[in-house]
Amino acid sequence: LGMYAIVLPTWGSGIAGSYDGKNRQDIVFNAENAAAYGAWLAQRYAGEPHVIWMMGGDRAVVIEGNDYRPVVRAMAEALQRGAPAALISYHSRKGAPQSGAWFHEDAWLAFNSIQEWPDQQLRWVAEDWNRRPAKPTWLFEGRYEGYWRGNYKAEQWGEWQVRQQAYQTVFAGAFGHTYGHERVFGFGFDRADWKSHLDAPGARSMTQLARFMARLSAE
Numbered sequence: 001l002g003m004y005a006i007v008l009p010t011w012g013s014g015i016a017g018s019y020d021g022k023n024r025q026d027i028v029f030n031a032e033n034a035a036a037y038g039a040w041l042a043q044r045y046a047g048e049p050h051v052i053w054m055m056g057g058d059r060a061v062v063i064e065g066n067d068y069r070p071v072v073r074a075m076a077e078a079l080q081r082g083a084p085a086a087l088i089s090y091h092s093r094k095g096a097p098q099s100g101a102w103f104h105e106d107a108w109l110a111f112n113s114i115q116e117w118p119d120q121q122l123r124w125v126a127e128d129w130n131r132r133p134a135k136p137t138w139l140f141e142g143r144y145e146g147y148w149r150g151n152y153k154a155e156q157w158g159e160w161q162v163r164q165q166a167y168q169t170v171f172a173g174a175f176g177h178t179y180g181h182e183r184v185f186g187f188g189f190d191r192a193d194w195k196s197h198l199d200a201p202g203a204r205s206m207t208q209l210a211r212f213m214a215r216l217s218a219e
C-alpha cells in the first residue's frame with residue numbers, strides 16, 4: 001500500500017529513564033549492549049525497505065547531568081553499518097533541544113525530527129534549515145486531535161488546532177507533518193471506539209493539505 005513503518009528500537013525510558021530523568025530504574029542500555037542490539041536489528045531488517053528507524057522515544061538525551069548520547073550513537077551507528085540504506089532520526093521531547101541540536105552532524109542522522117508546541121516549532125525548523133550539512137526536517141509529533149488528558153479539553157485540540165500546526169509546519173519549510181488522534185492510537189485501550197474517529201475532521205484536513213502541497217510541487 002506504499003506505507004512505511006517508523007520503528008523505535010526502544011522507548012526513551014530504556015536509555016534515559018523517566019521523562020524528567022530522575023527515575024532511572026527502567027534503563028537497560030549502555031553503549032555496549034546498545035551496539036549489539038543495533039547490529040541484531042540491522043541483520044534482521046536490512047532487507048526490509050519499508051522501515052524507518054527512530055532513536056530516542058520522547059526523551060532528552062542529556063538530562064539531570066547524565067549524557068546518554070554515547071548510548072544512542074552506539075545503537076544508531078550499529079544499525080547504519082548493518083543496514084546502510086535505512087533512514088534514521090531521533091525523537092526528542094517537547095521543551096528540550098531537538099534532534100538537530102543533539103546529532104545533526106552525525107552521519108547516521110538522515111533527517112531531523114521535531115516534537116514541539118506551535119509557538120516553538122518554527123524556531124526549530126528555522127534552526128534546522130541553517131545547520132550544515134543540509135538535512136531535511138519535519139514535525140514528528142504535534143498536537144493530537146481530541147486530546148483531553150490533564151487540564152486540557154478535547155475542543156481545545158480540535159480540527160482547527162491540528163490544521164493550524166500542520167500548515168505552519170510545511171509552509172515553514174519542513175518536509176512533512178504527522179497527524180494523530182487521541183482516541184485512535186490507543187486502539188480501544190481507553191474503551192473508546194477508535195474506528196469511529198478515523199474519519200475525524202482533522203484527519204480529513206490532512207488529506208487536503210497533502211493534495212495542496214502535491215499540486216504546488218507539481219507546478
